[in-house]
Amino acid sequence: MDYTKNAEFIEIDGGYLEGGGQAVRNALSLSCILKRPVRIINIRANRPNPGLSHQHVHGVNLLRNITKARVTGNHMHSTVVEFTPQTLISDTYKVDTRTAASITLIYQVALPVLLFGNKPSRLDVIGGTNVSFAPQIEYMQHVVEPNLKHFGISFELKVLQYGFYPRGNGRSVLDIEPLSSLKSVQLTDFGRLKSVVGWSYCSGRLPKSISLDMQQTAQREMHRLWPENECNIQAFKLSPEKARDNGAGIVLSASTSSGCVVGAAALGDKNIDGHVLGSDASCELASYIKSEVCIDGHLQDQLIIYMALASGRSIIKTSAVTKHTRTAMYVAETMTGVKFETTYDESGQALISCDGIGHSSSFM
Ligand SMILES: Nc1ncnc2c1ncn2[C@@H]1O[C@H](COP(=O)(O)OP(=O)(O)OP(=O)(O)O)[C@@H](O)[C@H]1O
Incomplete structure (x- = not known):
């Protein structure tokens, strides 16, 4: 059915919960995926600077280009957007945010859409690769990617240049393979911890000792708790060709015998202390491993859209349900009609499930 003809807007309250x-x-x-016009009101109502910011404007405009949508409100500080998609064009899309806007969040908005295209697509984006309140690029490569594989999703992500707050200047390329429909996932069996891998980096004028401090602290914590398991964290200083500005951070990823991958990360700000960052990331990761959850606290909200679209019943075992996740459920329920359920297992971990709508590509 072509919903775009004379269709009513579905309204989403952007101020709901997380806002x-x-x-x-x-x-x-x-x-874009359902070809249903949407009106989003109260955009980012719970943020100190409500309305669209750079990253969001670039995201809206990218989807406008991909779907030849009719759009109103796609400008900075806009609190209402009306969006009517017309089609879906697989292609190479370039976005230059000219800021440190998160590249991974721009991928987050377009990846689910381009999956349902008729041929592979490429997203070549300039902005921040490792910035706060967003997945770091290594988290997307080593935590998001293996988890999306369970849905049948396949992508390749290459970093050409690292970019940090405030200047950005990072660049990465995401190659997306299209699919006909998403498989449902059952991610409730943690199995046994197999190994932990990690990336501890710094750049610019920051000394390599910061990377080494992050690495050693995180590695020590992992060895203390799980002395039998391999923990291999690489510590490096990015070359000036790879990163022009100062930046430091660590991303960890734990794999289990049943195919679960959980991650945790920390990012340097002002007054960087490598030991504190290493400890923050390893303590977060340790809490997921100890509680044997299959999906970490950040990935949770990022999987909701895929669960809603998949064919059949999906269920994930995860840590305390976040406001981001409950917000994602509200949006998915309103747009697709699915119903999410949250229950708790005997150890108190959350089980989030839904019967997906089984959306299928109109091209395959
Ligand atoms: N450390 C992290 N690791 C992985 N993912 C993260 C991390 N921090 C945040 N995220 C993810 O980034 C997304 C942030 O969404 P959120 O709505 O807060 O951000 P935003 O678009 O930058 O808007 P705002 O500026 O309104 O916060 C969520 O999917 C969240 O799970």
């Missing part, structure tokens, strides 16, 4: 950019991204992605 951040995630609701805007999910609502627009689903609008």
